[in-house]
Amino acid sequence: MIEWEDKFSVGISEIDEEHKKLIDILNKAVFANEHNGNTVETLEILGNMIEYSRKHFSTEETYMLKFKFPDYQLHKNEHLDFTDKTIRNYRNFISGDYQIANEILEYLKQWLINHIQVTDKRYIDCFKKNGLI
Numbered sequence: 001m002i003e004w005e006d007k008f009s010v011g012i013s014e015i016d017e018e019h020k021k022l023i024d025i026l027n028k029a030v031f032a033n034e035h036n037g038n039t040v041e042t043l044e045i046l047g048n049m050i051e052y053s054r055k056h057f058s059t060e061e062t063y064m065l066k067f068k069f070p071d072y073q074l075h076k077n078e079h080l081d082f083t084d085k086t087i088r089n090y091r092n093f094i095s096g097d098y099q100i101a102n103e104i105l106e107y108l109k110q111w112l113i114n115h116i117q118v119t120d121k122r123y124i125d126c127f128k129k130n131g132l133i
């Protein structure tokens with residue numbers, strides 16, 4: 001489980017809210033996997049996670065483009081890499097590789113914490129300069 005901490009905040013409320021929601025979905029998947037051992041539910045929540053992460057990446061990328069953020073492409077590549085890996089794992093999971101659940105959830109957790117604290121923090125100055133609060 002990931003508990004929201006102040007150090008995760010990028011100081012922009014719309015983006016913090018979306019990050020909180022992503023963490024919330026991931027925690028639900030971890031709970032379903034650990035406590036219920038419920039693969040159908042875990043899969044469903046992972047599907048929600050993929051869907052919501054796309055919406056969230058699009059929020060960030062739209063602002064990056066609008067504000068001409070210089071590292072837009074690099075940042076977008078991280079999002080694409082995440083989406084590719086997650087969808088591939090999700091498909092393996094669907095086709096019966098249930099052992100992969102723990103691995104997927106651990107990858108999502110590490111990626112999310114790292115991406116929020118390192119990569120996302122790089123756009124803060126640019127976004128704030130352009131009026132986001």
Ligand SMILES: [Fe+2]
Nearest residue numbers: 060115119120
């Ligand atoms: Fe991002």
